[in-house]
Amino acid sequence: MAEERRKRATEAFFGRRHGKRLRPRQDAALAALLDRALIKLDVASHDVAALFPSPVERIRLEIGFGGGEHLLSELARYPHTGFIGVEPFVNGMAKLASAVDEQGGAPANLRVYNDDATALLDWLPEASIAEVDLLYPDPWPKKKHWKRRFVNRANLDRFSRVLKPGGRFRFASDIDTYIDWTLLHCEAHPAFRWEAESADDWHTPYAGWPGTRYEAKAIREGRTPAYLTFLRV
Template sequence: MSQSETRSRAFFGRRRGKALRDAQAERLASQLPQLRLDPGSPLPEDGVAGLFDMPVDGTVLEIGFGGGEHLLHRINEAPRTGFIGVEPFVNSMTKFLGGIEPADEKRVRLYDDDAVHILDWLPDACLERIDLLYPDPWPKRKHWKRRFVSPDNLDRFARLLVPGGRFRFASDIDSYVNWTLAMVRAHAAFDWPARHPDAWNEPFAGWPGTRYEAKAFREGRRPAYLEFIRR
């Protein structure tokens, strides 16, 4: 599928919010080009490890990282791990760039367009984990086809995750949680190792919380946290 075909049914909505301040615009112009992946270019000969400026023990992908609270926490938590973050919303990308430590940029790469471009570009079995946290739920039935969890994208996840790799999903929208459970449990490549009936109410280990989660609690919604294992 071409990038133009993918963009016509992109899984995200608007690209910009409030106008950037001068310092934010400068940050975006100077930092992002140094860290941005180009899925139109050849992959390094040594695969995903060659994308980073230092040796890494494994690679994690976060799709739609928002303001970056979770991604920045995981970067700090795992100093030998490489991270790829995808976020098409300009204001969120700028906020993340303002929070990352210069020393960590060596093992972080970013992409500011449709995550499918990156999923189709990365090599087989190159990721330890994929995080999809509070994605746009596209609540209207006519828009459900734009939900990121789909059979096609689960096929992509299965190709990219190592055996035993994890796909983590969080949402406060019940219909999207149920949708995701049904989609993933129907896919032959994944197991859902829920330890007890309420396991999906427990945040992931080391969970820092996010502003989307805080909003859900304020508005009376209870988030769900789903973790699936690549067979």
Template sequence: MTGERRERSTEAFFGRRHGKTIRPAQASALAAGLEKYRIDLDQPAPADLRRLFPVDVSKLRLEIGFGGGEHLRHAAAADPDTGFIGIEPFINGLAKMMVALDRQPLANLRIYDDDATQVLDWLPPASLDGIDLFYPDPWPKRRHWKRRFVSPANLDRFARVLKPGGKFRFASDIDHYVNWTLLHCRAHGAFEWQARDADDWRRPYETWVRTRYEAKAIRENRIPAYLTFVRT
């Protein structure tokens, strides 16, 4: 990256930024990948977000907290007509993603490596067709619940940037967080839960890729829920 990054405030919805020390090859891929894929919030957002991408796209999606990027890379490769913005502040996940993108570049993908609220506040109103929040940190201790990403303030942000009819998708294996999300979306009023029976929230989304985290949760008898809310 060229120049110095401007420090931005964070609302601390995520935990640590670093895990194990990354290998030199990962560090090289990370630096090169961020130079190529990172969106620059110091520049005004284009009125037409499709201009963020060097290829023609017709829809725009945002994934918050993509981890190692398994799902995001699969979704972007399977749907080249959609532009994807992925957000992940954890350096080790970013490095894994960038190593994979070095092997298989994706022109319909952009990345941000800090607080997702910064991107949400930067985006133009009614600019996204979808927002995905898959397996976010549940912050299980009551004193930390204020750090859960699903909150009235962030649902306000979602409502602002989603187009009418746009979808907010939420997946988790933590029952309390699933119920928390249902209650918060119902109380907010801008989101309608799309479920007619239990299979609608037990069945994974189309083209879903099971990550190692989800496989581990299922082995430990934690049942995932897949919620879909439509922006009214």
């Protein structure tokens, strides 16, 4: 176990864990969300659907949900889908917590995880997830940091294990080098096929896309977002 923790510490796909100090109301909302919806990896994961108190038709995973704009939108659009949101940045999780608190508390179809996504991926049963979303991940733009990008062969192996056949991996970014990086890595992986059919496909936002603050910043600064979808074959 110690060796496994040491190994994971070297992966370091995310940066800082804390931002500004939370206000008391944010603290309370965060505590309530984690008390109700936090996934704990010290229990067996034979049936992920059992994490949700009501039956769900399928389960989706969003890694690094930031402020939760997309996750909140999808929760409302698909009430019969179970969603697992991963965000190690405390202030991002607190922002989601405050939003669901204003709506009366965490919806029944939401579960969260506040640590390294690779640990969760290794815990999940095989072929248990219908879709994995990785939207505007940290691009680690300096070449010396590219090894910290979440898209790599090991994590694509993890995705391919937990995704159902016919499931999808969706990736959005405004950083050209990371977009090219992801296309090359997915093209080289036998479990994934890019779904684009025309040159415009990858610049067309996903259906129901609400936009995010990161995306708005990118557009203001003149960067063009790309929306990639890969099929688990």
